[in-house]
Amino acid sequence: MTDAADQTLSDDDTAALSVVLSRFGGADALSVQRMPIPQPQDDEVLVRVRAASVNPVDYKIAQGKFPPIGEDKLPLILGRDLAGTVEAMGTRAHYMVRHGDRVMAHIGIDRGAQSEFVVAKAVEFIAIPEGVDFPEAAGAGLASMTAWQGLFDQGGLDNGQTVLIHGAAGGVGHLAVQFAKWKGARVIATASAKDVDFVRSLGADTVIDYKAGRFEDQVSDVDLVLDLIGGDTGERSLAVLREGGILVSTVQPPSDDKKAGRDVRIAPRFMAQPNAAQLGQVADLMAAGNVRVTVARTFPITEAAAAYREQEEGHPSGKIVLLLD
Template identity: 60%
Template sequence: MTDPDTLPITEGERPERDAARTIWLERFGDLDVLHLQDRPVPQPVDDEVLVRVRAASINPVDWKIAAGQYPPKPADQLPFALGRDLAGTIEAVGTRAHNMLSHGDRVFAFIGQDRGAQSDYVVVRATELVAMPGNMDFESAAAIPLAAMTAWQGLLVHGGLQAGQRVLIHGAAGGVGHLAVQIARWKGATVFATAGTDDLDYVRSIGADTVIDYKNERFEDVATELDLVFDTQGGETQARSFGCIRPGGCLVSTLEPDEQAAAEHGVRVPPRWHAEPNAAQLGEIAKLLEAGTLRVEVARSFPIEEFDAAYRFARDGHPRGKVVLTLD
């Protein structure tokens, strides 16, 4: 006998589309390997919900996955859809989600690696999604989850940032960096930040105490005796950062940390980590967005049909903030 709790249901209206337009990857390579394909609309079971995606953001991990440079997505998992964060409306719910959500609710989410968010319809687990802040539109909300969760988990979970500490945030005008500056400021830290010449005033405006023009200044001459460095750049930037950190301090990298250099400088580095979906943490971020304490910068949005231009702009254009795909 079939377990009734695992049967998919479609509470609410019939999906607006018979198929889901999806950014689809069948082989690794440059951006020309990405295609927009019609895929079957998935069905939710148990505590899952089907979300009609209104906007989904592009993150560096997306083009790294496409190039085969992201170890958690090996070739034996091909083909698959891309994208990790989205904003949209509840279209249908599984049998165990009735008491939590209903058709038409506006939600945003950071989803697991087993699904792709850049699609008209995505199945989202109840442990991944949160109600959208009432003061946000879909494009802004879609730009939040992965970047904000990376900043939150990097600074607060892995870095243990506390009020009164000194933190340096690299790439402070980028998608993760501009949210990291605001979270660190909210936490009560003294914030040093690196940015390009054109972004200095912007980074000051979102709460950095000291902004360093990485093209014309050496950050290690300005940011010293740090408790924490949040590294989004790797390479030479990471190598030079160790000398800025006090003994016993910490460097958290979104890339591969140099454990040998850390040991030589008496600095703690968490092992390689990846941001993980966490609805409780995303809920805290939603409260900060609702209060206006945190705000997201959308550099530009593109309709999903222009995904190739969107990906190239996100990868090569050095945008301030996030790039978003719209699916209405």
Template identity: 45%
Template sequence: MRVVTQRSFGAPEVLHVTEAPKPEPLPTEVLVRVHASGVNPVDAYVRAGAFPLLGEPPFVLGWDVSGVVEAVVPGVSRFAVGDEVYGMPFFPRAAGGYGEYVAAPSLQFARKPKGLDHVQAAALPLAGLTAWQGLVDAAKLTEGQRVLIHAGGGGVGHLAVQIAKARGAEVHTTASAAKRDFVRELGADHVLDYRTTDFAEELRDLDVVLDTIGNGYGERSLRTLRPGGVLVTIVQRADAELAARTAAEGRRFAGVTVEPDHVGLEALTELVESGRLQPYVEHVLPLEQAAKAHALIESGRTQGKIVLTV
């Protein structure tokens, strides 16, 4: 099968299409013929060596996949050959999503949402589960609460805005002026241009903040939370100093690392099929242009997601 691999850490140009053996599914697993694979910032960090999750190269990147079940190991009853599925298998271990086939436990997939094609579905798992696990599982966001989502036009942010609205929250978000209309169309009630407005001066008494940026945003966000409010961070999750400061100020700290979760995927599917969640894909590229996809995501200007077709 074709895969995108790298033999060294480095710039996007280290990514190349090569041949590899098709994986053999083990007990509990299904073999999925991948039609599309999502590209996420973590992919670029791992490729460059900044976040060495997979050890030393060579390895195959990619976790977000959408495709069709091609083989089922006896004993697996959730899916049958021909079912359309999507998921984020094995994260943070290697899944090999930048390839034509993936073998993984059936419980790490869900049925592809009706109404989404494979490209749209591949944009959803990692970013969608990150937003869901942060806002719903960690923060317990409920109707009527006020939430601030940083970078509301980004991969995680644009899905988090929609999930928060579906939960009945009042949604504030930071975004560039160029993404203001996009984020409003997603359902954001208030959009702050981070280049011209200091959110920490504008907002108070929030119930939840979802920080997708880091670089001091978590610390500054504490000023916007009410006593007992929750700071959810997906970038400073292991920051003991920030956790201690949050607790000292009477707020709750929640560091979130996304996990494979078919229950969460099925919740996202329900939101999609009820018309309350729609992933936005700005760039669709063939597998052979994985290096270009990484250059685009490292630009920091992507609106929504980038997906590779396989």
């Protein structure tokens, strides 16, 4: 299949330009199609999407490597987070939002954010802070919830503790560094050489080039490891935890037999869940200037396939975002 950018698309006021997966096969399996515009009911709102981010889970879904999405769920509009303006409201949503409000959200996997129009419940959206643009707001959703829930809900990170964050330059990692610093933790981070200065600028106390040396030779007595890499990195991380420390992973965590008899905890693999209240806290931090979402690169929605390849192969520092306006 040709890239989305090569496809001819006709204008249609009743349909929304959307990134659609009709078969598994990675970026080559994506198409950009016009799909019917959903209509808001009851407490729902229709949002005209201005920007939607691309996350690692998106290309894994496209490859057929995300078990919750099987062939029976296809075709599927992809995407989990968005920013835009309220276009229309259901009969019970008028008291919550107004037409034209700038809003952002992290939505369920069944609805698809990479589309010109998206319907979700009004309570799932929060206001975009003044001074925050659509691409930055779109980049906050899934990545910020993964970082927030991993650090605080799963890891219990608190003021004065020490956290080691692997993959600290990516979409989730760069937010995790900032959240941990805001919480008052000491932050140790691993990143590639090209990203060391970037991660340090986010507030990390120590940044280790993971290719220049073994992090376990430089780190010890860590309260929490947030592992966004997996594999050997997760297993080696067990050695740097203090007794009673915990490893939290967004990928496959090490098995218990890797603890070698040490009193450390390995949290079950977790997936971030939409939480408007927590996203509202993130928005407050963005408004106060305590947290920023770095947008590494933007693509028009018609170049969705290229955006997916960049997310998978380019190791971006921050977020990849699709523009729909």
